[in-house]
Amino acid sequence: MSDIPKVVVVGGGIIGTAIAYYLAARGYRPVLLERKNIAGGTSSACEGTVIMQSKAPGPKLEMALQSRALYASLSETLGYDVEYEERGGLVVIENEQQAAIMLNTIEKQRSFGLKVDLLNIKETRELEPLLSENLWGAAYSEADGQVNPILVARAYSRAAARLGAGIRVGVNVTSLLVESGQVRGVMTSEGPVYADCVVNAAGVWASALTAPHGYEPSLVPRRGQILVSEPLPPLINHIVLCACYLAAKHHPELLDRNNRHHRLGVGTVIEQTAAGQLLIGSTREFAGFNDETTLEGIKSVAEHAVKLFPRLGKVNIIRTFSGLRPKTADGMPVIGPVESLPGLIMATGHEGDGIALAPITGTLIADLVEKMI
CATH class of the missing domain: 3.50.50.60 (FAD/NAD(P)-binding domain)
Known part of the structure; x- marks a missing residue:
């Protein structure tokens, strides 16, 4: 050897x-x-999201699709349940500006073989009845999944x-x-x-x-602050993220730095774990290597989550945490x-x-x- x-x-x-x-x-x-x-x-x-829709069309989306194929059999391959589940994902769209961004993104994603549908608010709420009726709609892909990292x-x-x-x-x-x-x-x-x-x-x-x-x-550390709910019966059917997450990620030039949510890079992502808890994230902020949570960040994440899902206003949050993600220039x-x-x-x-x-x-x-x- x-x-x-x-x-x-x-x-x-x-x-x-x-x-x-x-x-x-x-x-x-x-x-x-x-x-x-x-x-x-x-x-x-x-969070544990394995979302295809959040990946920029090009090499990153191609990599994500290859990873998805590996995740499909990973529990069997490793002999260990990693709680991978393809529940499908909804990218919630709040207004016409976000709809225009998503339409352009969807067309590119489809060219790479990702199946994505653009839904109006009625169709969206048929999939997620607890979403606010004041939204524009959503992009939906059955390829989106989640796992326990x-x-x-x-x-x-x-x-x-x-x-x-x-x-x-x-x-x-x-x-x-x-x-x-x-x-x-x-x-x-x-x-x-x-x-x-x-x-x-x-x-x-x-x-x-x-x-x-x-x-x-x-490499620059980027902090993400996340809320964890009490264990709940099934509340959401899919992985849900907001189109503002993609705007913050791929179109930072559209953000208003005077807006607290924009300044903190709040892009809502919600998943319900196998244990029933909701993971609700997250900020995307630059704070050096400080991985502490802040009242401002947690409040911003909670406010936007409740805007999308008013029912969440009655859910108890039992803890919060944050982590640092390595961001690159490109x-x-x-x-x-x-x-x-x-x-x-x-x-x-x-x-x-x-x-x-x-x-x-x-x-x-x-x-x-x-x-x-």
């Missing part, structure tokens, strides 16, 4: 664990290093371990080991770990490892080798698409490792 190339994966979130699994499935014996616990960072501080990361890590991967938690990676311009491994809180290839899947913290060596990808994840640091592969910058894109990211990185070593 000594002739098997050694691969280190930095980061034990849903991206890092997916990479470890797909490498192990191809016969590698990767060592995954995580400073907290599996899914102890961003992957446990987010914590369970996905655990399932990937356990399956990888069964295949021979090393899963080491509570190990802080402090720096890259670089010799004669070549990445040879990482230095950790427990000493050096040498490798033929290092995969940097450290999310918003990925730049800290590469910046000392002159490579600094355009909105695309950073996936690939670093030319100036041979032996290093990046896998970060997914922002709010990390859950949806985890399976295909793991597959792509495994492809790259095979080519590199």
Whole structure:
């Protein structure tokens, strides 16, 4: 076994664990290093939506569709129920301006093979009766789904371990080991770990490892604040997000910075988990590495959710949380080798698409490792 190339994966979130699994499935014996616990960072501080409609038409939507295909059989593949369910998704449209944006987006999405229907408010409320009658309508796709991201990361890590991967938690990676311009491994809180290839899947913290060596990808942490309801009987039938989420994501020039909701980047996303709780998000704001919730942010998310679903005004919220998502300048994840640091592969910058894109990211990185070593 000594002739098997050694691969280190930095980061034990849903991206890092997916990479470890797909490498192990191809016969590698990767060592995954995580400073907290599996899914102890961003992957446990987010919703679990696997939404095709929120992906920009182009490479990201193509990746999402490939991930969807992998998610369909993931529980069976990993031998662990990850609570994946394709419930269909509604992108709720509030006014004519949003309708025009969505119509243009839908036409492009259809050209990539995504089936999307534009519904008026009567048709929309037939699918979700509790939605406000004061809305314009919605875009609907049966391809949208949801999953439990914590369970996905655990399932990937356990399956990888069964295949021979090393899963080491509570190990802080402090720096890259670089010799004669070549990445040879990482230095950790427990000493050096040498490798033929290092995969940097450290999310918003990925730049800290590469910046000392002159490579600094355009990663900026973006905070998302989320509300969690009490367990409820079935209340919503689909994953629901608002068109303003897509406007904030793909058309920031339309936002009014004097508007509190716009300034905080509030884009409502609501899903009901297998346990009956509603996850209601979220802000998309820049606050550095501050992952605390704020009264302003939570209030804004709640107000907009109630505007869409007036019934939510009577639902008890039992807790709130927030997480940091790694945003890139062009909105695309950073996936690939670093030319100036041979032996290093990046896998970060997914922002709010990390859950949806985890399976295909793991597959792509495994492809790259095979080519590199």
